[in-house]
Amino acid sequence: RQMCIRDRVYNTHGLPEIFIDDNPKMRFPIIGEKTQDFNISLLQEDYSHHEELSSGLGTESIAYRGGMGTFLCPFCTGSGLTSIFNLPDSWLIDVENETYKDCSGWLRGANDCFAYKGFQIIKITTPNKKDFYIINTHMDAGRRDSDRYTREKQLEHIVSVIKKKKDIKALIVAGDLNLNSKDPGDMELLKGFKNELSLIDTFEDTQIDARWSILDYILIKQGEDVRFKINSVGEDRSFFTKEGPLSDHPALFIELSIF
Numbered sequence: 001r002q003m004c005i006r007d008r009v010y011n012t013h014g015l016p017e018i019f020i021d022d023n024p025k026m027r028f029p030i031i032g033e034k035t036q037d038f039n040i041s042l043l044q045e046d047y048s049h050h051e052e053l054s055s056g057l058g059t060e061s062i063a064y065r066g067g068m069g070t071f072l073c074p075f076c077t078g079s080g081l082t083s084i085f086n087l088p089d090s091w092l093i094d095v096e097n098e099t100y101k102d103c104s105g106w107l108r109g110a111n112d113c114f115a116y117k118g119f120q121i122i123k124i125t126t127p128n129k130k131d132f133y134i135i136n137t138h139m140d141a142g143r144r145d146s147d148r149y150t151r152e153k154q155l156e157h158i159v160s161v162i163k164k165k166k167d168i169k170a171l172i173v174a175g176d177l178n179l180n181s182k183d184p185g186d187m188e189l190l191k192g193f194k195n196e197l198s199l200i201d202t203f204e205d206t207q208i209d210a211r212w213s214i215l216d217y218i219l220i221k222q223g224e225d226v227r228f229k230i231n232s233v234g235e236d237r238s239f240f241t242k243e244g245p246l247s248d249h250p251a252l253f254i255e256l257s258i259f
Contacts, residue, residue, distance in 0.1 A: 001060035002024040003258045005087075011138070011176040011249035012053070014045040027246045032056020034239065034246075038253070044176045047115070051080070061086055064095040067116055079118045079242055081175075083136050092125035097141045100157055104140050104150035112140045112150070119158060119175070121165075126258060132170035132226045135162075135246040136203050141178045148185050151178060155193045160199060170223025173199060175215075176249065181214035190217070192193060197221055200256045202254055208253065209235060212250045218257075221240065229257040 012031055019025060028049040035041040046053060050065065057063060066081030084156050085093055099118040119137035126132075137157060140150040162168050179186040182239035194201065199219040208214060232255045239251040 004231070005258065006037070006255065007031070007040045007042070007134075007174070007254050008035070008038040008218055009136075009174045009252045010044045010239070011216060011247055012046055012049075013046040013249065014047045014049050014053075014080075014245040023243070025052055026241075026243075028052035029056040030241065031239075031246055034236075034251075035061065036086060038089055039085070040134070041084040041175050042120075042134070042136040043082045043084065043125070045080045045138075047077045049079045050082070051127060057084065064092065064093075064122075066120055067097045067099055067118060076113075076116045076155065079116050079120075080138055081118070081120050081136050083120055083122060083134075086230045087124075088127075090127040091131070094123040094125075096121040098157070098161060099138075100154045102140075102150045102153040102157070104142060104146045108217075113141065117154075125138075128225075128228045131173070131239050132202050132223060132228075132258070133162075133165075133168045135173040135175070136173070137173070137175040137177065139176065139178045142179075143183075146213070147178075147212065148159070149257075151186070152189055155189060159196050169198070169221075170226035170228065171197065171221040172228075173197070173238065175217040176216050179217070194219060202230055203252065206233050208250055208252075209237075216249055216252055218252060218254050227259040229259065231255040231257055 032053040036058040062085045064083045066079030072258050085189050103113040119135050122134040139154045179190045199221050202218045236251040236253050239246045
């Protein structure tokens with residue numbers, strides 16, 4: 001039996017207003033509305049405007065927000081990860097949140113340590129009782145050697161968790177990996193990560209608008225009982241208003257048939 005899903009990955013540029021020079025109170029309800037066009041939306045940087053985002057969700061939408069940090073750092077934000085689902089009730093969803101053990105940068109290196117970055121482990125059971133998994137993640141930013149080393153440790157963390165879960169076969173890994181497609185060191189990390197988990201890059205032969213740096217990825221691994229057929233991938237260019245783009249990242253989408 002063939003089933004189709006439409007999946008979107010988007011870094012929402014959701015830092016507190018003091019750190020950005022646009023209008024998140026205008027942007028986030030629109031971003032929320034646009035999630036209604038997708039079965040699954042994997043969002044990053046949903047730090048400070050979740051209420052506005054939620055105001056745009058559909059009445060049947062289900063949102064799972066990532067970890068919110070701990071009392072150990074009262075100035076820190078949560079993971080910024082939010083996964084939103086518009087799937088029939090016959091699809092079952094289970095979400096776990098994992099926090100990275102490594103970060104790089106308090107007052108330098110993109111200040112990543114002020115966020116409890118990590119990844120969501122999403123188990124989806126189809127109506128015919130077949131399972132596949134999705135990882136939604138946002139990794140360390142910054143261009144220093146220490147930042148790249150941290151990204152390496154975060155990739156190892158993902159690999160370790162996946163390999164411990166023996167039932168993970170069919171897999172989608174998506175999000176803002178902060179692995180710059182023009183950085184040879186980052187591309188070596190991506191290559192090793194894909195090889196470790198037998199992943200393929202669904203956007204490898206797809207051209208994205210030249211305005212964007214390529215930092216966001218949708219990677220897939222075929223399962224034994226679940227197979228993915230890629231129907232289309234691309235950038236959703238509707239994520240613009242007359243004031244400009246709704247984020248500083250492209251809105252990537254993939255349409256998959258599941259067998």
